[in-house]
Amino acid sequence: xxxxxxxxxxxxxxxxxxxxxxxxxxxxxxxxxxxxxxxxxxxxxxxxxxxxxxxxxxxxxxxxxxxxxxxxxxxxxxxxxxxxxxxxxxxxxxxxxxxxxxxxxxxxxxxxxxxxxxxxxxxxxxxxxxxxxxxxxxxxxxxxxxxxxxxxxxxxxxxxxxxxxxxxxxxxxxxxxxxxxxxxxxxxxxxxxxxxxxxxxxxxxxxxxxxxxxxxxxxxxxxxxxxxxxxxxxxxxxxxxxxxxxxxxxxxxxxxxxxxxxxxxxxxxxxxxxxxxxxxxxxxxxxxxxxxxxxxxxxxxxxxxxxxxxxx
Numbered sequence: 001x002x003x004x005x006x007x008x009x010x011x012x013x014x015x016x017x018x019x020x021x022x023x024x025x026x027x028x029x030x031x032x033x034x035x036x037x038x039x040x041x042x043x044x045x046x047x048x049x050x051x052x053x054x055x056x057x058x059x060x061x062x063x064x065x066x067x068x069x070x071x072x073x074x075x076x077x078x079x080x081x082x083x084x085x086x087x088x089x090x091x092x093x094x095x096x097x098x099x100x101x102x103x104x105x106x107x108x109x110x111x112x113x114x115x116x117x118x119x120x121x122x123x124x125x126x127x128x129x130x131x132x133x134x135x136x137x138x139x140x141x142x143x144x145x146x147x148x149x150x151x152x153x154x155x156x157x158x159x160x161x162x163x164x165x166x167x168x169x170x171x172x173x174x175x176x177x178x179x180x181x182x183x184x185x186x187x188x189x190x191x192x193x194x195x196x197x198x199x200x201x202x203x204x205x206x207x208x209x210x211x212x213x214x215x216x217x218x219x220x221x222x223x224x225x226x227x228x229x230x231x232x233x234x235x236x237x238x239x240x241x242x243x244x245x246x247x248x249x250x251x252x253x254x255x256x257x258x259x260x261x262x263x264x265x266x267x268x269x270x271x272x273x274x275x276x277x278x279x280x281x282x283x284x285x286x287x288x289x290x291x292x293x294x295x296x297x298x299x300x301x302x303x304x305x306x307x308x309x310x311x312x
Contacts, residue, residue, distance in 0.1 A: 037065060039255060039262065042080050042089035043072040046203055047285045047292065048139065048223060048247075048278065052093040054296035056249060056266060062306040063265045076175045077102055084252060085127055091251035091262075095139060097243035099123065099131070099250070101181040108181065112138070112244040123250070130256050132263055133270035134248040137223055137278045141181070141242045142234040144220035146210060150233050157238040158190055161217075166195040171215030173203040181243060182219065189241045207232070207286075223275055225283030247273075272303055 039060070043053035050072050057068040071089055074080050077098055083089045099119035100106050106122070109115045116134065123129040143158055145168075150156070153164050161168070176182035177200060187193050199215055206218040207226035220227060220234060227234060249266045256263050273281075281299060284290045300306045 036067065037259070038067040038069060039090040039259065040069045040071055040088070042074050042083055042092035043070075044077065044080050044092070045073045045075050046221075047225065047282050048221065049093055050292040051278075051281050051285065051296055052135070052247065054292050055269065055299060056091070056093070058293075058296055058300055059269065059305060060262060060265055062300070063268075064259075064261050066259060066262065084129065084250065087252065087254075090255040091249050093135075093247050094131075094250040095245040095247050096131075096134070097140070097181060097245035100243060102179050105180075108241075108243040110240060110243065112246055115244050116246065116248075124253070128253045130251050130253050130263075132249040132251060133267045134246040135269050135273040135278075136246075136271040137273050137275045138244050138246050139221045139223045139275075139278065140237070140245045141176070142220045142222050142237070143217055144207075144210065144227060144232050144234050145217050146213070147231055147233040149216065150235070155235065157236045158186070158241070159238050160235070161194075162190065162192040165192050168194060168216040169196050170194050170198040170217045171201045171206055171209055172198045172219045173206065174200055175203075176219040181241075186241055190239060223278040223282060225279055225281070225286040228279065228283050229287035247278075268305060272305070273299075 041053050041057050043049035053070060053072050057070055060066055061068050071083075074083060074089075077094075080089070080092045080094070081103060084092060096112070096115045096119050097108075100115050101108055104119065104122045104126075106118065109118065116131065120131045123131060143161075145155065153167070154160065155164055172183055177198060178184070183198065201209060201215070201218070206215075207220070207224070207230050209215050210218050210232065211230040220232075222234065226232070251263070277299075281295050284295045285292055301308060
């Protein structure tokens with residue numbers, strides 16, 4: 001009898017507790033009616049993307065009541081683009097030349113404004129995605145060498161590789177080896193090829209490998225801080241193969257419709273980051289070992305885009 005009473009009491013207590021949990025859960029759902037305001041920012045797998053992602057995230061959180069979830073180091077272009085299309089992320093920084101050639105699969109254009117207008121129109125019609133205003137810098141592809149070696153061989157331009165390419169060991173990342181605006185298109189355009197097959201390398205390791213003479217030439221980016229950090233030199237694209245690669249926020253139209261203030265806030269970054277500025281920001285991370293979040297905050301404070309009291 002006592003055991004029965006005890007069992008009944010336990011069952012009653014569990015039922016009461018369960019009921020309270022359900023009520024509490026219902027209250028929470030009611031108080032969060034409409035869902036929390038949040039967006040997800042993505043970034044590719046290299047320093048510049050993380051710095052830009054941090055700049056956007058911190059500015060949004062400083063200027064709006066929207067929380068930001070960060071999904072950085074996702075991989076290459078198509079990983080980020082597919083994540084954006086499927087809604088796994090809401091926005092990420094992309095480059096106009098990449099959008100034109102690598103995603104839209106269209107021919108290269110040289111005029112930066114025409115490239116921007118083309119990707120803005122094409123992405124809107126095909127993918128329901130919106131290009132916001134560019135940050136201001138052009139992170140074009142480059143071929144990069146050790147300065148001492150390039151000077152000793154007399155290599156200044158990409159066209160010089162027609163004469164000296166056979167003596168060099170190239171090392172390129174997987175995306176550059178496949179992109180039409182990468183190695184395949186470049187060698188056709190300049191009419192040369194390396195005698196030694198390119199080594200496929202991780203983009204995070206290429207600059208160090210070049211400085212340590214594991215390879216002699218790599219693909220790089222004009223604003224990469226590691227060029228300065230390792231004392232390297234970039235070759236001039238003397239025949240103008242590479243299209244303009246102006247960076248800009250690429251956002252889902254659905255997200256922009258839901259949070260139009262995000263577009264207004266991010267458009268405030270338009271024209272604020274020059275080639276030199278982006279190179280310095282990257283160098284602070286790659287050359288000095290500073291955290292991308294700290295570099296982004298310092299930039300936002302120095303430009304007056306956020307105040308000292310606005311800690312993201």
